[in-house]
Amino acid sequence: MPAQPLLNACVERVLNTALAEDPAASARLKSVRGKTFRLCIPSLPWPITITFCADRVMLMGSDFEAVDGGVSAPLSVLTTLSDASKVTAALQRGELELSGDPIFAQQASQVILGLDIDWEEAFAKRLGDVPGYWLSQGIDQLRQHMPNLADWRDWAGQTLSEEKKLTVGQVEYAMLQDDLQALLRRVSQLEAGEP
C-alpha cells in the first residue's frame, strides 16, 4: 500500500482536530466549502490536495481530478507569500504559478494559516485544568524565546530547499551501491589471493 493515503489520513486527522478547536474555523470554511485546492511544492513527492467541507477538511490523493484552484511554488517562496506585495513579484519572476481564482487561493490558505486555537482550553479538555494551564504557559514561554516566526519560516524554507538540492538522487544512490559492490568483490578477490 502506498504511503500517500496513510500519511494523508494522519495529516487530515491532525488538521481536523486543530480546526475543531478553533471557533472561527467554520466561518472560514464556509467561503470555500465544497471546493478543492491543490498545493504543489517541487521538493515534496506528491501535491497536497485539500477538499474543504462544512466543518472539516479532507486530504485527497494526487489522483483526485476535481480541483478548483491551486498554487505551485518552492517552499522558500511559499513562506514569503503572507506578504501580499511579494506575491506579484514572485509571479513576475516565474517562481509562483497560480491556477483558478486567486481569491479562492487566498481563502483556502487562510483556513489553515488563520488557525487560532485556545491551547489552554484544548489541553484542559484532555488533561484537566491545572496540567492544561501549565502546558499552555510553557508553550507561551517557549514562543517568547523562539526567534520571530516569519524569520523562522524563511530560514526553514531556505534550509529545506538547499538541503533538497544536496540530497542524493536515486541514480546516484544506485551508482554508489554498484561501486561498493565492485569494491567488495575486489577486496574478496585480494583476500583470496587472486590476481
Place this chain on the structure above:
Amino acid sequence: MFLALTGTLWHSHEDSGLTSMKDNSQETTHFGYKTVDKTQKKSLVAGVFDSVAAKYDVMNDVMSMGIHRLWKRQTIDSSAVRKGQRVLDLAGGTGDLTAKFSRIVGKEGQVVLADINDSMLKVGRDKLRDMGIVGNVEYVQANAEELPFPDDHFDLITIAFGLRNVTDKDKALRSMLRVLKPGGRLLVLEFSKPEHDALNKLYDFYSFNILPQMGGLIANDKESYQYLAESIRMHPDQDTLKAMMQDAGFEQVTYQNMTGGIVALHRGFKF
C-alpha cells in the same frame, strides 16, 4: 463492506473458471464453494448478513488491519466527485464511502446509499445519523441488477466489496450503466487476485485459517467468514472484470491493483 451484498451470490462467468456450472445455473447457484438451490440463496445470504451486521465495522478493521480505510481513500481519490453531484454508493453497507461523499457533494448534492440487505442498511443509517450526516443522504433497499432509478441519473456510482455477491454481474453492470449520466464514472472496489505467488500463498493461509477463527472469536460467526474467503476466490480476476465492464458498455476501463492485487479498483466511464 467485505460481505456487502447487492443480490444473491451466484455468478455465471465462463472466464472466471465456472464454465462447468453454467449449464445448470437456472436451478443452482454458489454460496461460497457450495452449490445450493437458487431458492435457498436469499435466506442463506440474509442469514450471513443479519449475523455479521452488528460487528461489521469492527471485523473489517481487524481483518484488514485497518487497510480497508486506505483502499476506500483511493476510491474517493479516483472519484473526481464535486459539490452538487449525485452519487450512488451501491452495496454501501455501513456507509463508509457515503459519509465521505456526503461531505464532498454538500447540501446541493445527493448521495444514495443502496444495499439489498435490510440489516446492513439499518446499521449504516444509524451510524451515519450518529455521525451527524443527514440531509443529503437517502437510503434505498435495492437489487443491483434492477436499480430503481431513472436513466442517466448519477454522476458517480461506486460498488465496494459488493459486486462479487451479485447473482448476474453482467446484468448489474448494465443496470449501473443505464442509471449513470453520460460522462459519469463507475468505480468497482473488490477483492481480486494477488500478483505474486508468495503473496497468494500467504493470503490463502490467512483467509482460510486465520480469518474464520477471528470471525469466530470476535463476531461469534466462523461460517460467515469462511464464506467470505470462498466468495473472494470465486470472483473474476482483474482482467476478466475489466472485460465484463467493457462488454457492459463502459469505456476507458482501467484498473489499479492495491496491496499487491489483493484488492483492485476498476474504473469505467459512460460516454
